[in-house]
Amino acid sequence: MSLAKDAAIFLAGHRGLVGSAILRLLEARGYQNIITRSRDQLDLANQASVRDFFELERPAYVILAAARVGGIEANRTRPAEFISENLAIQGNVIDQAYRSGVKKLLFLGSSCIYPRLAAQPIREEALLSGPLEPTNEAYALAKIAGLKMCAAYRQQYGFDAISLMPTNLYGPGDNFDLESSHVIPALMRKAHEAKKSGAASLTVWGSGRPRREFLHVDDLASACLFAMDHYDEGSPMNVGTGQDLSIKQLAEAICHVVGFNGNLTWDDSMPDGTPRKLLDISRMSGLGWQASISLEEGLKSTYQWYLDNQT
Numbered sequence: 001m002s003l004a005k006d007a008a009i010f011l012a013g014h015r016g017l018v019g020s021a022i023l024r025l026l027e028a029r030g031y032q033n034i035i036t037r038s039r040d041q042l043d044l045a046n047q048a049s050v051r052d053f054f055e056l057e058r059p060a061y062v063i064l065a066a067a068r069v070g071g072i073e074a075n076r077t078r079p080a081e082f083i084s085e086n087l088a089i090q091g092n093v094i095d096q097a098y099r100s101g102v103k104k105l106l107f108l109g110s111s112c113i114y115p116r117l118a119a120q121p122i123r124e125e126a127l128l129s130g131p132l133e134p135t136n137e138a139y140a141l142a143k144i145a146g147l148k149m150c151a152a153y154r155q156q157y158g159f160d161a162i163s164l165m166p167t168n169l170y171g172p173g174d175n176f177d178l179e180s181s182h183v184i185p186a187l188m189r190k191a192h193e194a195k196k197s198g199a200a201s202l203t204v205w206g207s208g209r210p211r212r213e214f215l216h217v218d219d220l221a222s223a224c225l226f227a228m229d230h231y232d233e234g235s236p237m238n239v240g241t242g243q244d245l246s247i248k249q250l251a252e253a254i255c256h257v258v259g260f261n262g263n264l265t266w267d268d269s270m271p272d273g274t275p276r277k278l279l280d281i282s283r284m285s286g287l288g289w290q291a292s293i294s295l296e297e298g299l300k301s302t303y304q305w306y307l308d309n310q311t
């Protein structure tokens with residue numbers, strides 16, 4: 001099935017990192033009927049508002065990129081908000097989409113749904129096979145509930161709801177707040193500020209030993225539209241690059257891109273999180289999709305975006 005260019009598509013979370021990348025791609029591909037609402041206009045955690053919205057707008061397709069999202073420290077310190085807001089948003093949107101006759105819905109989970117010590121690279125079958133990483137357990141449980149809700153609605157009602165599990169993302173429109181952000185925007189900003197102030201060193205959280213896989217958000221947007229056209233199964237599907245690196249290697253790469261030549265110091269009072277979460281991407285590549293933006297290229301363009309947009 002291919003999405004018609006005039007299909008009514010509700011893109012939830014269009015101002016976020018992922019939603020804004022999907023919006024750019026939908027517009028570039030000529031989609032003419034994209035429905036958007038900011039949180040101020042429609043609180044997706046409010047069931048009555050979501051019901052009224054779906055009854056009024058009657059979208060044919062839904063891409064759910066609205067969620068409570070943050071880096072390791074935000075997840076560790078605000079678990080109640082991460083579980084309650086995500087359960088509410090996804091529960092309301094998935095249920096109302098089904099009730100109002102939506103033809104297809106895409107839900108986004110995250111690679112943190114898999115067990116902390118899953119065999120690497122992580123296959124989709126590893127889901128629920130072991131304990132989760134404690135720093136993001138609340139968020140991961142909400143995401144697991146979301147993908148299982150999609151599978152249950154497919155099984156019982158025949159609702160075409162699919163779930164993608166992206167690895168760690170980065171790119172234009174990311175959150176550069178040092179307390180709540182993910183590692184790439186945090187280190188990019190720290191390196192930029194250290195370079196500007198002439199500081200001798202930059203502080204990196206943890207030991208530098210954890211390994212992470214990073215996908216540029218424009219690649220994720222392409223994967224989302226590919227999955228809307230080519231995937232219609234209940235089981236979640238991983239999206240990544242198939243390559244990872246250590247946080248130390250990442251910090252060095254970011255310093256190189258930013259042009260900061262000082263030292264790295266390590267704050268071991270901050271958590272490392274999952275030791276490694278490299279996704280097995282054979283299911284998605286078997287369907288014919290692969291990432292195209294290298295980490296080096298993506299870091300350079302993201303830093304340029306930061307320079308052009310910092311406030």
Ligand SMILES: NC(=O)C1=CN([C@@H]2O[C@H](COP(=O)(O)OP(=O)(O)OC[C@H]3O[C@@H](n4cnc5c(N)ncnc54)[C@H](OP(=O)(O)O)[C@@H]3O)[C@@H](O)[C@H]2O)C=CC1
Nearest residue numbers: 013015016017018038039043044045066067069108110169
């Ligand atoms: N960033 C990452 O590294 C990864 C992200 N993902 C997943 O991708 C999806 C998008 O994440 P990302 O783009 O990074 O997140 P962002 O924080 O950048 O954007 C989240 C969006 O959700 C909207 N939103 C949040 N709460 C509500 C609400 N109550 N009502 C309406 N809208 C709301 C926000 O709207 P507004 O702007 O109006 O406030 C915002 O546009 C999430 O499902 C996330 O789990 C998966 C793997 C990794």
Ligand SMILES: C[C@H]1O[C@H](OP(=O)(O)OP(=O)(O)OC[C@H]2O[C@@H](n3cnc4c(=O)[nH]c(N)nc43)[C@H](O)[C@@H]2O)[C@@H](O)[C@@H](O)C1=O
Nearest residue numbers: 070071072110112136181182183186204205206271272273
């Ligand atoms: C996408 C994913 O994102 C989160 O999990 P995470 O991968 O651990 O995310 P992170 O990007 O914040 O950290 C990656 C690594 O980097 C190290 N690190 C070093 N220095 C900084 C630093 O300055 N900031 C941050 N944030 N991390 C730093 C940090 O200590 C960790 O070892 C969860 O929300 C999870 O729920 C989720 O889905």
